Amino acid sequence: xxxxEDQPMVSVRDVHKSFGELEVLKGVSLDVMKGExxxxxxxxxxxxxxxxxxxxxxxxxxxxxxLVEGIEVHDxxxxxxxxxxxxxMVFQQYNLFPHKTALENVMMAPIRVLKENxxxxxxxxxxxxxxxxxxxxxxxxxGELSGGQQQRVAIARSLAMKPDVILFDxxxxxxxxxxxxxxLVTIKDLAEEGMTCILVTHEMGFARExxxxxxxxxxGVIVEHGxxxxxxxxxxxxxxxxxxxxxx
Amino acid sequence: xxxxxxxxxxxxxxxxxxxxxxxxxxxxxxxxxxxxLGICLLSPTLSFAQSDAGQASVLEVLLRWMPLLLKGFIFNxxxxxxxxxxxTGVGAMLGLGQISLHGWVRKLAWAITQFFRNSPWxxxxxxxxFLLPFQLRIGGVTIPLPDWxxxxxxxxxxxxxxxxEIVRGAVTSLPSGQWEAAESLAYSRRQxxxxxxxxxxxxxxxxxxxxxxxxLTMATVLASIVGVSEVMTLTGQALAAEGGRTDLLAPFYxxxxxxxxxxxxxxxxxxxxLEKKFAVKG
Amino acid sequence: MEAFFEWFxxxxxxxxxxxxxxxxxxxxxxxxxxxxxxxxxxxxxxxxSVVIGVIGAWLQGSAYTWTRxxxxxxxxLFRNTPPLVQLYFFYFAIGSLLPRVATEFGGEAPLLGNFAxxxxxxxxxxxxxxxxxxxxxIEAVPESTVEAAEALGFSRLQIxxxxxxxLAFRVILPALNNNLVNLVKTTTLAYAIAVPEMLYEANxxxxxxxxxxxxxxxxxxxxxxLVGVLVWGMNRxxxxxxxxxxxx
Numbered sequence: 001x002x003x004x005e006d007q008p009m010v011s012v013r014d015v016h017k018s019f020g021e022l023e024v025l026k027g028v029s030l031d032v033m034k035g036e037x038x039x040x041x042x043x044x045x046x047x048x049x050x051x052x053x054x055x056x057x058x059x060x061x062x063x064x065x066x067l068v069e070g071i072e073v074h075d076x077x078x079x080x081x082x083x084x085x086x087x088x089m090v091f092q093q094y095n096l097f098p099h100k101t102a103l104e105n106v107m108m109a110p111i112r113v114l115k116e117n118x119x120x121x122x123x124x125x126x127x128x129x130x131x132x133x134x135x136x137x138x139x140x141x142x143g144e145l146s147g148g149q150q151q152r153v154a155i156a157r158s159l160a161m162k163p164d165v166i167l168f169d170x171x172x173x174x175x176x177x178x179x180x181x182x183x184l185v186t187i188k189d190l191a192e193e194g195m196t197c198i199l200v201t202h203e204m205g206f207a208r209e210x211x212x213x214x215x216x217x218x219x220g221v222i223v224e225h226g227x228x229x230x231x232x233x234x235x236x237x238x239x240x241x242x243x244x245x246x247x248x
Numbered sequence: 249x250x251x252x253x254x255x256x257x258x259x260x261x262x263x264x265x266x267x268x269x270x271x272x273x274x275x276x277x278x279x280x281x282x283x284x285l286g287i288c289l290l291s292p293t294l295s296f297a298q299s300d301a302g303q304a305s306v307l308e309v310l311l312r313w314m315p316l317l318l319k320g321f322i323f324n325x326x327x328x329x330x331x332x333x334x335x336t337g338v339g340a341m342l343g344l345g346q347i348s349l350h351g352w353v354r355k356l357a358w359a360i361t362q363f364f365r366n367s368p369w370x371x372x373x374x375x376x377x378f379l380l381p382f383q384l385r386i387g388g389v390t391i392p393l394p395d396w397x398x399x400x401x402x403x404x405x406x407x408x409x410x411x412x413e414i415v416r417g418a419v420t421s422l423p424s425g426q427w428e429a430a431e432s433l434a435y436s437r438r439q440x441x442x443x444x445x446x447x448x449x450x451x452x453x454x455x456x457x458x459x460x461x462x463x464l465t466m467a468t469v470l471a472s473i474v475g476v477s478e479v480m481t482l483t484g485q486a487l488a489a490e491g492g493r494t495d496l497l498a499p500f501y502x503x504x505x506x507x508x509x510x511x512x513x514x515x516x517x518x519x520x521x522l523e524k525k526f527a528v529k530g
Numbered sequence: 531m532e533a534f535f536e537w538f539x540x541x542x543x544x545x546x547x548x549x550x551x552x553x554x555x556x557x558x559x560x561x562x563x564x565x566x567x568x569x570x571x572x573x574x575x576x577x578x579s580v581v582i583g584v585i586g587a588w589l590q591g592s593a594y595t596w597t598r599x600x601x602x603x604x605x606x607l608f609r610n611t612p613p614l615v616q617l618y619f620f621y622f623a624i625g626s627l628l629p630r631v632a633t634e635f636g637g638e639a640p641l642l643g644n645f646a647x648x649x650x651x652x653x654x655x656x657x658x659x660x661x662x663x664x665x666x667x668i669e670a671v672p673e674s675t676v677e678a679a680e681a682l683g684f685s686r687l688q689i690x691x692x693x694x695x696x697l698a699f700r701v702i703l704p705a706l707n708n709n710l711v712n713l714v715k716t717t718t719l720a721y722a723i724a725v726p727e728m729l730y731e732a733n734x735x736x737x738x739x740x741x742x743x744x745x746x747x748x749x750x751x752x753x754x755x756l757v758g759v760l761v762w763g764m765n766r767x768x769x770x771x772x773x774x775x776x777x778x
Contacts (some may be wrong), residue, residue: 035624056681086685095678099773109682112692143775154678161682254548366757367750368715370731375750380744466612473614473722480615498623505619512610 003070009034009196009236010055015064017050021247024050026220027064039207042073042217043243047202049092050216052167055198069164080115088158088166092173094150097224102153103129103138106160114161121160128156129170132186148179152186165196172203204247208232216240306499313486314503320479321507323396324468327478330400332461333470342408343415349437356411364409369467376402377474399471407464414456417447456512457525462515465510479504535592548741549748557735564731568756570660571648571717571727576710578653583660585720590665601661612718619725621647637672648720656713663705667698700771711757718753 001104008031017025024047032038042049045196053059053065057073057080066073098107106125110116129138129156133153151171158166168187172180181215182208191210201207207214211245216237224237235241303314345357364372376398386393422445430440472480485502490496540555553560589601595765608616621644628641643649671694679689721729736745 046561058677058681081683081685084681089678089681091674091678091681093674095674097675097679097693097697098775099700108692109684112688113683141774143773145775157682361760363750366715366754368718368753370718370721371746371749371753374729374733375746376647378736379746417762462610466610469612469614470719480618494626497626498619501615501619501623504615505607508615509607510609513606516606516610 003067005034007070007074008032008067009036009069010198011065011067011117012051012055013065013067015049015051015054015061015066017054017059017061024220025054025061028217028220028222030215030222030225031176032196032198034164034196035194036212037191037199037210038213038215039199039201040217041201041204041207041210041243042223046052046217047220048217049169052089052169052198052200056089056167057162058089062123064177066185085114085161086164088161088163089094089160090151090154090166090168094142094147094154094168094174096150096154096157098142099141100228101141102134105142105153106123106157110159110160125156125160128159129153132156145219146179147175148182151175151179151183155183155186159190166196168189168197168199170202172201202247204244216243218243269454282383304399306495309496310499310503313500316486317482318507319504320477321504323400324465324471324478327396327403327468327471327476328461328465331403331407332464334400335404335464336411336457338404339408339411340415342412344415344441345418346412347419361409361416364405365413367406369403369406370470370473372405373399373402373470373474374404381435395470396476397476399468403464403467403471406467407460410455410460410476414460415449415454417456418452419445421452422448428490451526455519455526458515458519458522462519464514465512465515467522469504469508479507535668540741543642545753548744549737550741551735551745551748557739560731561582561688562732564726564728565752567589567731568717568728571645571652571712571720571725574649575652575713575717578649579656579660579713580706580708582653583699584658586657587668588663590661591668604654604656605661605704608655613652613655613716614722617648617651617723620651629677638645644720644723644725648725650774652713652716652719655716656709659709659712663699663702665703666705668694670701671697672682700773703764703768703771707761707768710764711760713762714757715753 010032012028012030015025015028016023028051040051042048050059054061055068055073057078061074064074066084071083072078075081098106100108103125105126107121110121111118126138129135131157134149134152136162137145137149145153170181175183184203187197188210211228213225214228214231216223224235224240225231232244235244288504324421342357342361345353346361348354348357380393380398380401382393384393426444427440435443468478469480471478475481486502487496536665538549542548550557552558570775577592584602591597602698611730621716623641625640630638633639637745676689679693684692716728720727726731732749736742
């Protein structure tokens with residue numbers, strides 16, 4: 001439990017994960033330092049989403065180890081609440097609570113889970129809504145917001161838990177093209193403030209601009225990784241080259 | 249979810265909302281029959297212990313009365329078939345009345361439907377029992393109206409109202425494009441209804457209609473309250489004839505429950521099956 | 531008020547339309563008792579049938595095959611047999627097996643009276659339908675919404691209470707309304723075991739006054755109004771619970 005800031009905030013070691021017969025992760029390792037932004041890219045079905053869901057203990061793993069600030073996620077006696085206070089998550093389908101307003105969505109977890117004072121929570125929730133540029137939408141229900149707006153509420157909702165690291169699971173994949181940018185700008189703001197972010201994304205331009213490190217996964221393994229500039233311009237592995245040529 | 253558009257107040261046909269069910273649903277398997285048979289045999293034998301020497305065993309008594317009770321049950325089925333026939337005929341007309349182009353026909357049909365749909369079945373049965381004359385004189389012919397006939401009429405009233413709603417619901421649930429397409433082909437309204445709309449509705453109407461029949465069958469025992477000698481009445485008489493032995497109560501009532509279950513459960517299964525089948529094809 | 535009552539007496543003398551439950555204080559009392567009993571029976575059964583529905587739906591999600599089979603057996607048995615026979619079975623068959631208790635007058639009385647048996651029988655009958663209704667509602671809540679709450683650190687109970695049930699409830703309200711209306715109509719069966727509800731009291735009055743026609747029409751109108759009030763109330767509730775932009 002003696003984690004210090006010079007050690008990786010998230011440390012994934014030789015993780016194996018299968019769904020029944022199907023092995024999705026076949027020995028994946030990566031490190032994320034505090035304040036780092038990493039992007040995981042790769043063809044669909046390569047295990048990217050599964051990997052970050054494992055970091056949040058939404059999926060369990062069969063083998064290996066995942067440490068978040070020194071806490072072993074792959075542990076039967078894991079205090080999930082403790083983990084989830086540290087790790088925020090934003091989903092592809094936003095997954096807002098449809099029966100709560102934007103503001104209530106942001107306020108709910110701090111009140112119910114962290115048992116914080118309602119007035120304080122409301123104050124910071126309003127600040128968060130403002131931060132994701134949704135002032136005036138506090139009392140709208142998710143059904144009344146566009147995809148991009150909902151996704152920004154979802155980001156605010158996960159920020160309300162004051163996490164140390166946020167996982168973004170293809171957060172722009174379900175959006176209309178014209179709203180993708182507003183979400184990316186919000187994430188970029190976070191990254192510039194020094195939030196540790198792990199993103200699974202298909203937005204190569206964004207990855208190149210924002211990421212400190214890029215990981216390319218295919219068929220359950222990390223094929224290649226590096227700084228954005230080297231990764232995109234000097235990819236070595238043929239699989240990476242093929243993927244990049246298709247997508248760029 | 250298109251199949252869920254019909255609206256009726258019958259609980260059995262309520263939206264167990266057409267969401268795909270991941271879990272396999274309850275199916276009638278061999279062991280169900282075994283369990284039923286077990287209950288059937290066990291309950292008399294259990295109470296056998298209580299019965300005094302000199303009295304016939306519960307099983308014996310039940311077996312002795314069984315043919316009569318089954319005859320009574322067949323009478324229930326006869327009532328159900330006739331009430332269903334009348335209710336369906338009149339109800340279909342009422343349902344078409346509800347989609348009539350004439351405002352007053354529509355309103356009248358709607359009012360009648362709502363009135364009979366929101367009334368308890370038992371009250372409607374009383375209604376028919378007490379307010380219908382014991383015989384009808386049409387011209388010089390006198391038609392007697394025995395109790396069982398009145399019961400059929402009384403039970404057909406709620407059936408009528410529910411069929412009316414099933415018809416209306418099925419017709420209005422069809423996309424309006426069907427009406428427009430037929431109109432553009434110069435069909436008259438009557439032709440559109442009979443050649444285009446209703447044939448498509450039959451599929452949608454069948455599951456709720458079968459459900460209604462199942463509910464009606466179970467409602468036929470209400471006729472015992474107004475003195476028609478169907479299975480429940482006969483059960484009461486049989487129990488009285490045996491001198492009110494309390495150890496006979498559970499087996500006899502179980503027997504009635506079981507014969508209804510054996511008749512109604514397959515109908516319910518079949519209804520669910522049809523609902524699923526039609527839902528897939530949309 | 532007296533003048534109003536008197537007017538109906540005049541109506542009887544003049545036209546022969548006999549409504550003793552308005553002008554005669556004794557019959558009025560009986561009718562009001564009957565109405566009150568019907569309302570009481572309905573409300574108590576509504577309550578218990580909903581409780582059975584919630585518990586049954588929860589049991590149906592059980593990991594034990596036999597628990598699920600038991601619940602399914604209960605549902606099928608009560609849905610596919612006549613409620614009147616169920617009532618007789620409870621009242622006569624099971625009632626006769628229960629011990630009798632001494633009353634304060636020195637006599638003996640059944641452990642449970644006819645009202646109690648009507649409540650038990652009708653609640654189990656309506657409950658069988660409610661189980662399936664609640665189950666369908668719970669199944670309608672997307673797994674991903676539950677997952678989002680999980681990622682925010684909500685406990686299982688909190689998720690059930692704050693997310694699943696409120697959402698499921700909105701989905702099932704129309705179906706639940708239908709079933710509850712049906713339950714109110716089914717309370718007339720209690721007549722068969724001499725629970726003095728509205729139909730029973732009306733029967734008493736028409737036996738004394740030989741005014742079946744008037745009583746019959748009054749009964750039909752009374753149930754129509756009673757059901758109408760329930761439907762109206764539930765519809766208002768449904769509208770109040772509606773979330774903007776959610777559902778149809």
